[in-house]
Amino acid sequence: xxxxxxxxxxxxxxxxxxKISCKASGYTFTxxxxxxxxxxxxxxxxxxxxxxxxxxTTEYNQKFKGKATLTADKSSNTANMxxxxxxxxxxxxxxxxSGIAALFDYWGQGVMVTVSS
Amino acid sequence: xxxxxxxPPTLSATIGQSVSISCRSSQSLLDSDGDxxxxxxxxxxxxxxxxxIYSVSNLESGVPNRFSGSGSETDFTxxxxxxxxEDLGVYYCMQATHAPLTFGSGTKLEIK
Numbered sequence: 001x002x003x004x005x006x007x008x009x010x011x012x013x014x015x016x017x018x019k020i021s022c023k024a025s026g027y028t029f030t031x032x033x034x035x036x037x038x039x040x041x042x043x044x045x046x047x048x049x050x051x052x053x054x055x056x057t058t059e060y061n062q063k064f065k066g067k068a069t070l071t072a073d074k075s076s077n078t079a080n081m082x083x084x085x086x087x088x089x090x091x092x093x094x095x096x097x098s099g100i101a102a103l104f105d106y107w108g109q110g111v112m113v114t115v116s117s
Numbered sequence: 118x119x120x121x122x123x124x125p126p127t128l129s130a131t132i133g134q135s136v137s138i139s140c141r142s143s144q145s146l147l148d149s150d151g152d153x154x155x156x157x158x159x160x161x162x163x164x165x166x167x168x169x170i171y172s173v174s175n176l177e178s179g180v181p182n183r184f185s186g187s188g189s190e191t192d193f194t195x196x197x198x199x200x201x202x203e204d205l206g207v208y209y210c211m212q213a214t215h216a217p218l219t220f221g222s223g224t225k226l227e228i229k
Contacts, residue, residue, distance in 0.1 A: 035218075037166075044209065044220055044221075044222050044223050045158075045166065045209060045211070045220040046220070047217055047218040047219065047220070059216065061216075061217035061218075062217065063217075095165055095166070097166075101178070102156070102168060102171035102172070102175070102177060103154065103156060103168075103171065103213050104156060104158065104166070104168050104211070105168045105171070107165040107166055107167065108165065109165055110165055
């Protein structure tokens with residue numbers, strides 16, 4: 001059974017960074033793209049970027065370059081996203097989503113990041 | 118960036134009613150490889166989105182066949198033939214033909 005288990009909710013100070021993770025199981029993690037999506041409260045979905053672990057290639061939405069850094073730990077089948085220089089605009093739920101048989105066919109449960117002093 | 122315009126923004130339906138959601142793209146979504154990367158997602162209240170339809174008309178495994186997708190180039194439609202209570206939520210179209218991937222603004226389906 002394919003599962004994407006994301007790390008817990010985060011409360012972070014403005015200006016700080018946060019790293020959230022997405023542990024994959026039930027499929028060959030390295031062979032498929034992992035995407036990250038942002039959803040602000042009551043709003044729609046925004047694509048942040050994606051990583052293909054087997055070739056360590058990343059692609060970013062220009063809007064999130066310098067904000068998000070995507071990495072993959074092949075030894076633990078875990079995709080990570082670090083968000084830097086956080087502001088209130090970064091308060092959102094962040095999802096990981098895989099593309100195995102089809103793009104975005106499996107999703108994590110989401111991580112709520114709250115930026116507040 | 119490709120803009121996906123979904124209509125209507127909200128939809129109210131009775132159980133058993135058939136409904137359609139439109140998704141119009143600012144550019145053709147036909148890729149050079151011959152595929153059209155237009156997917157439909159459903160986000161139920163308090164849940165992660167789930168894939169319903171991929172590549173315009175392919176039903177994701179486990180999704181009821183009352184859902185169907187059609188269209189080409191810039192005009193796409195999701196149809197629900199006989200709405201059920203569990204279908205309430207927000208429906209999104211999304212495209213992966215052009216970078217960056219983009220989503221429509223969503224259509225909220227309410228059950229009367």
